[in-house]
Amino acid sequence: MSSANNQKRHTFEEEFQRRLYDAEARPAPDLWARIDHDLTVQENKDYKKRVLFYRQLAAACFVLFAVTGALLAYYYNGSNQGGAQPGIAALPATKPAATPATVEEAMKAYATQQEEAAAMAYTYPEEATATRKAANATGTSQNTNGIAVESSTQSDAPQAGDYFNVAPGYSPYLGYTPMAGRSRGYVSGGFPGNTDGAASGGLFSPGNRYTQIITWESVTITFGNAPATFGQPNAAGRQSLAARPQSFAEMSEAQQASRQQAQQSAQTRTQLASQQPKAVEAETKANSRWSLNLAYVPTVFEQNIGLPDPLTMPQNSGNRFSLAAAGPSVNASKESFQNIAAARDEFKESTQPAYSFAVEAKAGFKLKEKLKLLTGIGYSESRSRSKSNFIVRQFWVKPRSNERYELSPTTFFVSSLNDGFSSDSVSVARTGDSFNTEYKYRHLTVPVGLQYEHDINKDWFVYAGAGVAANFLLESSVTTSNQEVQSVSYTADDTDSPFRNVQFSGNGSIGVGKRISPNLTLALGPEVRSYFSTLVADPDKAAAPQGKPYAIGMNMSLNYQLGNPRK
């Protein structure tokens, strides 16, 4: 900053610098208050930004869960549809007709199709009539505008200038009907059934004027008993088009052959339809994204609860504790005061994690190739233990007789979980023999998490997982090895329980996994679980300092992949 080579500095500058560089001036007395206010405003802005961030985070989580739910719902629905209506999938898709660009193109395309259908209709007039009847009976193909189709084609054929509506299915005159919705057509000129040219087989022979304006989205050809498709043209029809029967005998044989072929085709289709559900089911199973996961996590648990500092003991209860803290002139209270400090130190030193564990059964759903969503249900048992030489003795005084009676001695830990000490007098006494105390919390857990897996080689992979869990307290207990000291146990229904009934936790885990079989994998890795709130429901009221508990353990999980094994 300041240059060492300030050239041409004279006495003038040196003198001013000497006088003013380290000069001091008294700021206004309220200046700090103004700065303090500005800092508070700034902190509030930062707080608002953080709140906004957390809101956005919550919204993002909500969206994530909503999308995940939607994906799951979509997947379920997709699977159900595929299994429930296999026949639809089995049938070949109807070829959509290309939309004609011009009227001429439409007429040309229509004429080409009409030629083929008319030829087939001509070849088998009786069968076409039977088909029409059957179609009318089932209602699949209708001519709804009063045009009679039951009579002979000669008399029933539409005349020039007739408008008609056609429904999806077979039309005896058009041979093609739009599949989606009704289409309207206009016929002008002759049709095969009512012209001489048609009778002689010259459908589009010179002199037969034939135009039609029609719109459609998709057309299908129906012929005989079985619906034909564009992709599978009726062989008999083609054959008949190539070689027209010359006699009734030939016509009869051809018709019989056609019927047999149609029956065979129907049987084949029925077989295919019956096989389809199995095929779909097998395919669904083969591509399953689901897996089952069983996890066992032995942990060391830190409940993160201390004992109160004697100087910060509650002063409002008016009991001897308060007196002891306020004025150590009373010898008994002074002793209690010292015992509290000693008990606190002892608790801090002797408390250690005990064996804890969690088991979880989860269903996994593969969101992506390497990402899996896991959720299920679990059970956790968290323990901690300490050794103590001190007990809390509380006394009540009977109002009339002024007789003192003692409550059951308790551990200092239990007494300090609330702002109790509401008895008339309290003392912390040293016992002859030290005793063990065990703290146990049993939770029912509902975990939700994401797991990312990355292959190292064919048999091994690494994983990283994170998630949250809702923990429902089943039971909490503080048991002692000293018979004189009262053990306590609370269930979720106990209203006097100082512990939180529901709390949330977050967990993270990394580790390695091995594929034992194509469907079965075993994963192993450390896991950290941290609770978002204290074990005690109202930590502000508790005399003891409360922290958020956590557990560190080793996650061992078995994962069974449903459906197709990994290739």
Place this chain on the structure above:
Amino acid sequence: MKLFTKPKSEEDKLIEGCVAGKRDMQRMLYDLYSRKMMAVCMRYAPTSFEAEDIMQEGFVKVFANIQNFKRDCPLEFWVRRIMINTALKQLRQKSLMTVSHETEEAGNIASTDVNLTGYSMDELLGMIQSLAPRYRMVFNLYAIEGYNHKEIGEMLGISEGTSKSQYSRARAILQGMLERQDKTYQEHVISQ
């Protein structure tokens, strides 16, 4: 790997407390530097009210950015630099720093022996505050803070020559003020 860790100084504790946003630590830092910084601000501002505004904004900046303090210089110097920058910014916002690209060279400034012993700090501050803003800036930065004209040019966005020119004018004005003060004083003494 460090085998020995340097014990934390009071300044380190103060900085860490301010980084943690502890208000009592912030107050301690304010108490430590407020008098010196007030004098700095008064040299750059035309009035004490504006000096307080500069100082207020400066300290808020100090507390907001103290986590960026790299400890490569004394904390006081860093705080002082923030105050100066805040003063420059405020004067720039008030359009008092109209840049005039003067090409006039400063010329050789005569070496004058000045003895400021007889002047109180208020008198000296009053003289500096009476300078035009751009002269005041250049004079403060060159004569008192010790920057050279190149650095001042970069800070104020002017050329080095302009800085020299403005400084020579500021110096001439101040010398004139001092001479007038001396003359008045001598006349006063003679008349007595």
